[in-house]
Amino acid sequence: MLTLHTAELLVPAAGSAPLPGGAVLVEGDRIASVGPYEALAAAYPHARARRWPGVLTPGLLVRGADTLLERTYYPDDPYETAELGTDPISGQDALEALKLTEARWGNSARRGTQKLLARGVVAVTGRFAIPAVRTAVARSGLTILPPAPYAGTPALDPLAGRDAAGEAFHGVLEQGAPARFAVFAVPDAAALLAQGATTCVATVIGGRLLHRRR
Template structure:
Protein backbone atom coordinates (compact mmCIF):
# COMPACT_ATOMS: atom_id res chain seq x y z
CA UNK A 1 0.00 0.00 0.00
CA UNK A 2 1.18 3.49 -0.81
CA UNK A 3 1.14 5.88 2.15
CA UNK A 4 2.08 9.52 2.58
CA UNK A 5 3.29 10.26 6.11
CA UNK A 6 2.92 13.97 6.83
CA UNK A 7 3.51 16.16 9.87
CA UNK A 8 3.72 19.89 10.58
CA UNK A 9 7.53 19.59 10.47
CA UNK A 10 9.87 17.11 8.77
CA UNK A 11 13.60 16.46 9.27
CA UNK A 12 15.48 14.32 6.74
CA UNK A 13 18.31 13.71 9.24
CA UNK A 14 18.66 14.20 13.01
CA UNK A 15 20.73 17.37 12.56
CA UNK A 16 18.81 18.73 9.54
CA UNK A 17 16.71 21.85 9.85
CA UNK A 18 12.99 21.08 10.07
CA UNK A 19 10.90 21.87 6.99
CA UNK A 20 7.21 22.74 7.16
CA UNK A 21 4.60 21.19 4.89
CA UNK A 22 6.63 18.16 3.83
CA UNK A 23 5.88 14.45 3.71
CA UNK A 24 7.38 11.04 2.99
CA UNK A 25 5.89 8.70 0.37
CA UNK A 26 6.24 5.04 1.39
CA UNK A 27 5.45 1.83 -0.49
CA UNK A 28 6.01 -1.44 1.35
CA UNK A 29 9.31 -1.03 3.22
CA UNK A 30 10.85 1.68 1.01
CA UNK A 31 10.75 5.45 0.75
CA UNK A 32 9.62 6.55 -2.71
CA UNK A 33 9.97 10.30 -2.24
CA UNK A 34 10.46 13.06 0.31
CA UNK A 35 9.14 16.52 -0.45
CA UNK A 36 6.36 19.06 -0.16
CA UNK A 37 3.05 17.45 0.80
CA UNK A 38 1.21 19.25 -2.02
CA UNK A 39 3.60 17.84 -4.64
CA UNK A 40 3.52 14.32 -3.21
CA UNK A 41 -0.28 14.39 -2.98
CA UNK A 42 -0.43 15.30 -6.65
CA UNK A 43 2.20 12.75 -7.70
CA UNK A 44 0.68 9.95 -5.61
CA UNK A 45 -3.05 10.74 -5.79
CA UNK A 46 -3.97 7.16 -4.88
CA UNK A 47 -1.97 7.23 -1.63
CA UNK A 48 -3.48 7.03 1.81
CA UNK A 49 -2.40 10.06 3.85
CA UNK A 50 -1.41 9.68 7.49
CA UNK A 51 -1.18 13.05 9.23
CA UNK A 52 0.81 13.03 12.44
CA UNK A 53 1.25 15.78 15.03
CA UNK A 54 4.82 16.73 15.85
CA UNK A 55 8.02 16.39 13.85
CA UNK A 56 8.47 13.52 11.40
CA UNK A 57 12.01 12.28 10.87
CA UNK A 58 14.18 9.21 10.53
CA UNK A 59 13.89 6.49 13.13
CA UNK A 60 16.49 6.68 15.87
CA UNK A 61 19.61 4.58 16.38
CA UNK A 62 19.97 3.11 19.88
CA UNK A 63 23.66 3.04 20.81
CA UNK A 64 23.73 1.31 24.16
CA UNK A 65 22.37 -1.63 26.10
CA UNK A 66 18.70 -2.26 25.56
CA UNK A 67 16.33 -1.17 28.34
CA UNK A 68 15.78 -3.61 31.18
CA UNK A 69 12.46 -5.48 31.10
CA UNK A 70 11.09 -8.90 32.02
CA UNK A 71 11.26 -10.36 28.50
CA UNK A 72 13.24 -9.71 25.30
CA UNK A 73 9.99 -8.70 23.58
CA UNK A 74 9.32 -6.05 26.24
CA UNK A 75 12.89 -4.75 25.86
CA UNK A 76 12.33 -4.28 22.13
CA UNK A 77 8.95 -2.65 22.70
CA UNK A 78 10.62 -0.16 25.07
CA UNK A 79 12.85 0.88 22.16
CA UNK A 80 9.91 1.25 19.78
CA UNK A 81 8.24 3.57 22.30
CA UNK A 82 11.32 5.81 22.00
CA UNK A 83 11.27 5.96 18.17
CA UNK A 84 14.19 3.55 17.75
CA UNK A 85 14.38 1.64 14.46
CA UNK A 86 18.03 0.50 14.59
CA UNK A 87 20.38 -0.98 17.20
CA UNK A 88 24.05 -1.83 17.25
CA UNK A 89 24.91 -5.52 16.96
CA UNK A 90 27.40 -5.29 19.84
CA UNK A 91 24.52 -4.87 22.29
CA UNK A 92 22.74 -8.04 21.16
CA UNK A 93 24.86 -10.78 22.70
CA UNK A 94 21.84 -12.62 24.17
CA UNK A 95 20.39 -14.91 21.43
CA UNK A 96 16.82 -14.46 22.70
CA UNK A 97 17.18 -10.68 22.59
CA UNK A 98 18.69 -10.76 19.12
CA UNK A 99 15.82 -12.98 17.92
CA UNK A 100 13.26 -10.52 19.36
CA UNK A 101 15.01 -7.63 17.60
CA UNK A 102 15.05 -9.50 14.29
CA UNK A 103 11.35 -10.44 14.62
CA UNK A 104 10.53 -6.76 15.09
CA UNK A 105 12.42 -5.84 11.88
CA UNK A 106 14.69 -3.37 13.68
CA UNK A 107 17.89 -2.79 11.74
CA UNK A 108 20.94 -4.38 13.32
CA UNK A 109 24.03 -2.35 12.45
CA UNK A 110 27.69 -3.27 12.90
CA UNK A 111 28.62 0.39 13.39
CA UNK A 112 26.76 3.62 14.08
CA UNK A 113 25.48 5.41 11.00
CA UNK A 114 23.33 8.55 11.02
CA UNK A 115 19.76 7.76 9.96
CA UNK A 116 18.30 9.69 7.02
CA UNK A 117 15.12 9.87 5.00
CA UNK A 118 15.91 9.51 1.31
CA UNK A 119 14.25 7.96 -1.74
CA UNK A 120 15.17 4.29 -2.03
CA UNK A 121 15.98 4.04 1.68
CA UNK A 122 14.22 1.83 4.14
CA UNK A 123 11.03 3.38 5.53
CA UNK A 124 12.09 3.77 9.17
CA UNK A 125 10.39 6.84 10.61
CA UNK A 126 9.66 8.41 13.98
CA UNK A 127 7.29 11.21 14.93
CA UNK A 128 8.33 13.17 17.99
CA UNK A 129 6.10 15.54 19.93
CA UNK A 130 7.11 19.02 21.09
CA UNK A 131 8.24 17.50 24.40
CA UNK A 132 10.51 15.00 22.58
CA UNK A 133 8.27 12.02 23.34
CA UNK A 134 7.78 9.53 20.53
CA UNK A 135 4.26 9.54 19.12
CA UNK A 136 4.73 7.05 16.26
CA UNK A 137 7.43 4.60 15.17
CA UNK A 138 7.36 3.15 11.65
CA UNK A 139 9.68 0.20 11.05
CA UNK A 140 10.23 -0.96 7.47
CA UNK A 141 7.04 0.81 6.39
CA UNK A 142 4.71 -0.50 9.09
CA UNK A 143 3.53 1.22 12.23
CA UNK A 144 5.21 -0.60 15.10
CA UNK A 145 4.25 1.84 17.86
CA UNK A 146 1.63 4.53 18.20
CA UNK A 147 1.06 6.44 21.42
CA UNK A 148 -2.60 6.44 22.41
Protein backbone atom coordinates in the same frame (compact mmCIF):
# COMPACT_ATOMS: atom_id res chain seq x y z
CA MET B 1 0.29 0.41 -1.63
CA LEU B 2 1.47 4.00 -1.39
CA THR B 3 1.28 5.71 2.00
CA LEU B 4 1.90 9.40 2.55
CA HIS B 5 3.13 10.31 6.02
CA THR B 6 3.05 13.98 6.90
CA ALA B 7 3.65 16.13 9.98
CA GLU B 8 3.80 19.81 10.82
CA LEU B 9 7.57 19.73 10.36
CA LEU B 10 9.83 17.32 8.46
CA VAL B 11 13.52 17.00 9.36
CA PRO B 12 15.07 14.81 6.62
CA ALA B 13 18.51 14.39 8.22
CA ALA B 14 20.85 15.66 10.88
CA GLY B 15 21.83 19.24 10.08
CA SER B 16 19.35 19.62 7.21
CA ALA B 17 16.86 22.46 6.94
CA PRO B 18 13.42 21.52 8.29
CA LEU B 19 10.51 21.48 5.85
CA PRO B 20 7.19 22.78 7.23
CA GLY B 21 4.32 20.60 6.11
CA GLY B 22 6.72 18.07 4.66
CA ALA B 23 5.82 14.50 3.81
CA VAL B 24 7.37 11.10 3.11
CA LEU B 25 5.82 8.90 0.43
CA VAL B 26 6.34 5.20 1.20
CA GLU B 27 6.05 2.35 -1.28
CA GLY B 28 6.71 -1.07 0.19
CA ASP B 29 9.73 -0.85 2.45
CA ARG B 30 11.29 2.16 0.67
CA ILE B 31 10.82 5.89 0.48
CA ALA B 32 9.46 6.79 -2.94
CA SER B 33 9.61 10.55 -2.53
CA VAL B 34 10.07 13.36 -0.01
CA GLY B 35 8.67 16.86 -0.32
CA PRO B 36 5.81 19.23 0.52
CA TYR B 37 2.64 17.35 1.42
CA GLU B 38 0.39 19.32 -0.93
CA ALA B 39 2.61 18.59 -3.93
CA LEU B 40 2.92 14.87 -3.16
CA ALA B 41 -0.80 14.52 -2.42
CA ALA B 42 -1.61 16.10 -5.76
CA ALA B 43 0.87 13.89 -7.61
CA TYR B 44 -0.31 10.71 -5.87
CA PRO B 45 -4.04 11.20 -5.19
CA HIS B 46 -4.62 7.52 -4.44
CA ALA B 47 -1.99 7.30 -1.71
CA ARG B 48 -3.28 6.63 1.79
CA ALA B 49 -2.54 9.66 3.96
CA ARG B 50 -1.41 9.51 7.57
CA ARG B 51 -1.28 12.87 9.31
CA TRP B 52 0.79 13.11 12.47
CA PRO B 53 1.25 15.91 15.00
CA GLY B 54 4.71 17.38 15.54
CA VAL B 55 8.02 16.54 13.87
CA LEU B 56 8.81 13.69 11.49
CA THR B 57 12.48 12.65 11.59
CA PRO B 58 14.73 9.72 10.77
CA GLY B 59 14.36 6.95 13.35
CA LEU B 60 16.70 6.91 16.31
CA LEU B 61 19.72 4.76 17.20
CA VAL B 62 20.33 3.29 20.66
CA ARG B 63 23.85 2.25 21.59
CA GLY B 64 24.68 -0.49 24.04
CA ALA B 65 21.41 -2.34 23.61
CA ASP B 66 22.98 -5.54 24.95
CA THR B 67 23.21 -3.80 28.32
CA LEU B 68 19.59 -2.66 28.06
CA LEU B 69 18.21 -6.05 27.02
CA GLU B 70 20.58 -8.67 28.47
CA ARG B 71 21.59 -7.00 31.72
CA THR B 72 18.30 -5.28 32.49
CA TYR B 73 15.04 -7.06 33.28
CA TYR B 74 11.63 -5.54 32.50
CA PRO B 75 8.90 -6.90 34.82
CA ASP B 76 5.83 -8.31 33.12
CA ASP B 77 2.84 -6.05 33.73
CA PRO B 78 0.51 -6.98 35.44
CA TYR B 79 1.81 -10.43 36.40
CA GLU B 80 5.09 -9.45 38.08
CA THR B 81 4.75 -5.78 38.90
CA ALA B 82 2.90 -6.32 42.19
CA GLU B 83 5.97 -8.18 43.46
CA LEU B 84 8.80 -6.57 41.51
CA GLY B 85 7.46 -3.08 40.78
CA THR B 86 7.33 -1.43 37.39
CA ASP B 87 10.91 -0.13 37.11
CA PRO B 88 13.54 -2.03 35.11
CA ILE B 89 15.80 -4.19 37.27
CA SER B 90 19.58 -4.19 36.82
CA GLY B 91 22.66 -5.00 38.86
CA GLN B 92 24.24 -8.42 39.23
CA ASP B 93 22.85 -9.23 42.67
CA ALA B 94 19.29 -8.17 41.82
CA LEU B 95 19.32 -10.15 38.59
CA GLU B 96 20.78 -13.25 40.19
CA ALA B 97 18.02 -13.15 42.81
CA LEU B 98 15.43 -13.40 40.03
CA LYS B 99 16.91 -16.72 38.84
CA LEU B 100 16.11 -15.84 35.24
CA THR B 101 15.83 -18.52 32.59
CA GLU B 102 16.59 -17.93 28.93
CA ALA B 103 12.85 -17.90 28.21
CA ARG B 104 12.27 -15.14 30.78
CA TRP B 105 15.15 -13.15 29.32
CA GLY B 106 13.55 -13.47 25.90
CA ASN B 107 10.18 -12.28 27.21
CA SER B 108 11.86 -9.38 28.98
CA ALA B 109 13.68 -8.44 25.77
CA ARG B 110 10.38 -8.37 23.88
CA ARG B 111 9.03 -5.91 26.44
CA GLY B 112 12.25 -3.92 26.18
CA THR B 113 12.08 -3.70 22.39
CA GLN B 114 8.51 -2.40 22.65
CA LYS B 115 9.81 0.36 24.91
CA LEU B 116 12.45 1.20 22.32
CA LEU B 117 9.93 1.31 19.48
CA ALA B 118 7.78 3.59 21.62
CA ARG B 119 10.72 6.00 21.70
CA GLY B 120 11.21 6.14 17.93
CA VAL B 121 14.14 3.71 17.89
CA VAL B 122 14.75 1.88 14.60
CA ALA B 123 18.28 0.52 15.16
CA VAL B 124 20.46 -0.68 18.02
CA THR B 125 24.11 -1.53 18.53
CA GLY B 126 25.28 -4.44 20.63
CA ARG B 127 26.39 -8.05 20.66
CA PHE B 128 23.68 -10.33 22.06
CA ALA B 129 24.88 -13.51 23.78
CA ILE B 130 21.51 -14.90 24.87
CA PRO B 131 19.82 -16.61 21.89
CA ALA B 132 16.27 -15.78 23.04
CA VAL B 133 17.19 -12.11 23.37
CA ARG B 134 18.84 -12.05 19.94
CA THR B 135 15.71 -13.63 18.45
CA ALA B 136 13.43 -11.12 20.20
CA VAL B 137 15.42 -8.18 18.86
CA ALA B 138 15.52 -9.57 15.33
CA ARG B 139 11.77 -10.24 15.32
CA SER B 140 11.01 -6.74 16.61
CA GLY B 141 12.09 -5.20 13.31
CA LEU B 142 14.97 -3.25 14.85
CA THR B 143 18.19 -3.19 12.82
CA ILE B 144 21.08 -4.73 14.77
CA LEU B 145 24.43 -3.01 14.21
CA PRO B 146 27.86 -4.07 15.54
CA PRO B 147 29.02 -2.62 18.85
CA ALA B 148 30.56 0.82 18.54
CA PRO B 149 32.47 3.01 21.01
CA TYR B 150 30.33 5.57 22.79
CA ALA B 151 30.44 7.76 25.88
CA GLY B 152 27.87 7.63 28.64
CA THR B 153 25.52 5.02 30.00
CA PRO B 154 23.13 3.09 27.71
CA ALA B 155 19.59 4.43 28.03
CA LEU B 156 16.19 3.59 26.58
CA ASP B 157 15.98 7.22 25.43
CA PRO B 158 18.63 7.64 22.70
CA LEU B 159 18.46 11.42 23.11
CA ALA B 160 19.75 11.29 26.68
CA GLY B 161 23.14 12.97 26.93
CA ARG B 162 23.11 14.25 23.34
CA ASP B 163 23.97 17.80 22.38
CA ALA B 164 21.57 17.77 19.43
CA ALA B 165 18.69 15.53 18.43
CA GLY B 166 20.33 14.83 15.08
CA GLU B 167 23.16 12.98 16.83
CA ALA B 168 20.71 10.14 17.49
CA PHE B 169 19.28 9.96 13.95
CA HIS B 170 19.86 6.75 12.00
CA GLY B 171 19.91 7.31 8.25
CA VAL B 172 18.28 10.01 6.16
CA LEU B 173 14.88 10.53 4.60
CA GLU B 174 15.39 10.59 0.86
CA GLN B 175 14.13 8.84 -2.26
CA GLY B 176 15.22 5.20 -2.34
CA ALA B 177 16.21 5.06 1.33
CA PRO B 178 14.71 2.48 3.72
CA ALA B 179 11.32 3.62 5.03
CA ARG B 180 12.22 3.91 8.71
CA PHE B 181 11.37 7.05 10.60
CA ALA B 182 9.60 8.37 13.67
CA VAL B 183 7.22 11.17 14.59
CA PHE B 184 7.37 13.13 17.84
CA ALA B 185 4.69 15.38 19.33
CA VAL B 186 6.97 18.41 19.68
CA PRO B 187 7.20 21.65 17.67
CA ASP B 188 10.82 21.32 16.51
CA ALA B 189 14.09 19.42 16.94
CA ALA B 190 15.22 21.60 19.85
CA ALA B 191 12.05 20.73 21.74
CA LEU B 192 12.59 17.07 20.88
CA LEU B 193 15.99 17.14 22.56
CA ALA B 194 14.57 18.93 25.59
CA GLN B 195 11.48 16.75 26.04
CA GLY B 196 12.97 13.42 25.02
CA ALA B 197 11.97 10.45 22.92
CA THR B 198 8.95 9.54 25.04
CA THR B 199 7.13 12.17 22.94
CA CYS B 200 7.10 9.62 20.09
CA VAL B 201 3.67 9.09 18.53
CA ALA B 202 4.67 6.76 15.67
CA THR B 203 7.55 4.57 14.55
CA VAL B 204 7.80 3.14 11.04
CA ILE B 205 10.30 0.43 10.04
CA GLY B 206 10.36 -1.21 6.64
CA GLY B 207 7.27 0.79 5.73
CA ARG B 208 5.31 -0.83 8.59
CA LEU B 209 3.80 1.11 11.46
CA LEU B 210 5.34 -0.74 14.42
CA HIS B 211 4.38 1.73 17.11
CA ARG B 212 1.49 4.14 17.38
CA ARG B 213 0.61 6.00 20.54
CA ARG B 214 -2.95 5.21 21.54
